[in-house]
Amino acid sequence: MLAVDTPEQAAAEQQIDALATLCKASADPLRLQVLRVLSRDSFGVSELCNLFDMRQPALSHHLKVLAGAGLVATRREGNSIFYRRSELGQRPELEALQQQIFRTVDQVELPEALRDNLSALQRQREENSRTFFHHNAHKFREQQDLIASYEQYADTVAQVLRDAPLQRFDSALEVGPGDGAFLRELAPRFQRVIALDNAAAMLERAQTTAAKADLDNIRFIHGDTGSSELDGLQADCIVINMVLHHTPEPRQILQDVARYLAPGGVLLLTDLCQHDQGWARENCGDLWLGFEPADLTAWARSAGLDDIASVFLAQRNGFQIQVRLFGRH
Structure with missing residues (x-):
């Protein structure tokens, strides 16, 4: 007869799989940089592509891995998808590890080129907002x-x-x-x-x-x-x-x-x-x-x-x- 997993064994296997997924998702330098950038804001896919100077298919793969591990959450705005860090993971028992990953990556200084790209993006956002209200104040x-x-x-x-x-x-x-x-x-x-x-x-x-x-x-x-x-x-x-x-x-x-x-x-x-x-x-x-x-x-x-x-x-x-x-x- 084939051995049948008990509910406890199945739950343990699911936990191990989730832990492996979390570790795999966070074991990539680019994905860690993405998590660092998302610490204070949410960004659309096209914005992230500009920040990291990457084509969308390549970056979308990394974002999918992060989302699958519960490290990022998404929201749809019209035809665009925006990403932000997920403060609550998919499994409560892994939340402490996830928060430790966030705390550790937040202590790492962003590369100068990435900081410059972020500053340029924020200036563009601010200019877009000021321009709108300048033309529509009336x-x-x-x-x-x-x-x-x-x-x-x-x-x-x-x-x-x-x-x-x-x-x-x-x-x-x-x-x-x-x-x-x-x-x-x-x-x-x-x-x-x-x-x-x-x-x-x-x-x-x-x-x-x-x-x-x-x-x-x-x-x-x-x-x-x-x-x-x-x-x-x-x-x-x-x-x-x-x-x-x-x-x-x-x-x-x-x-x-x-x-x-x-x-x-x-x-x-x-x-x-x-x-x-x-x-x-x-x-x-x-x-x-x-x-x-x-x-x-x-x-x-x-x-x-x-x-x-x-x-x-x-x-x-x-x-x-x-x-x-x-x-x-």
Whole structure:
């Protein structure tokens, strides 16, 4: 008679196979470089081909191996597939090994040529975003309304702000204030407000809104979250409403703003949940098709912030908005 594996033996064999797959996938210099690059961002296949100066069939093979081992996850955006590191492996018993691989590879410095390619890609992403808003500032509300109009989430965001466990109301920072609508909520509640935007045309619209509402405690800064004009800022509240999906490095934005948050302060973040409506890239200037809530939580935690509260708003057009409140621990 043929021996029949017991359930325990079958499970052990599956575990050994999974371990072998994980070890094989991580035993290639190029694949380790890919994991290193994916540590802070997600990239489309064509972007990765440009970064590594490789043809797509060759790189796709390596990505398939990484995905098969559970080291990378994919998401489809229109006709494109984007890759990111998978923080949770396919098998819980191998998660510790996977995390150790990530931690080890993250300590390795990227080659200069690859760093240059990454910088060039980020500059192109930023330029694409600025160009879109420069040419479409006059249509801001119209473009925004295609997905989620301000009125659909404004009351909820304002209520989360009112319920936030704040002890001080000295200063607030809004990153990407758009046409300035939420400044009307911030200015009466805080002694000083900073409105920061890297698109001059949008900052002008926010200034016009503030002037019409007689809001005279707002300082307007043309720049990004790395601006030297923010040095030394300790804000009691930082607001980022529907901005991250327009930015090339959302995780870095959270790292930046966490430096400006005072002890006991809160970060109020509103953005789209992940979706598959690729048309939003061309029509609305979106660089990301929303975010998984778990990704925002992980990025905030790595920036030293705790998850305080979350509200999810379903839209009639199928989109979902997440309103998140994080605090400094």
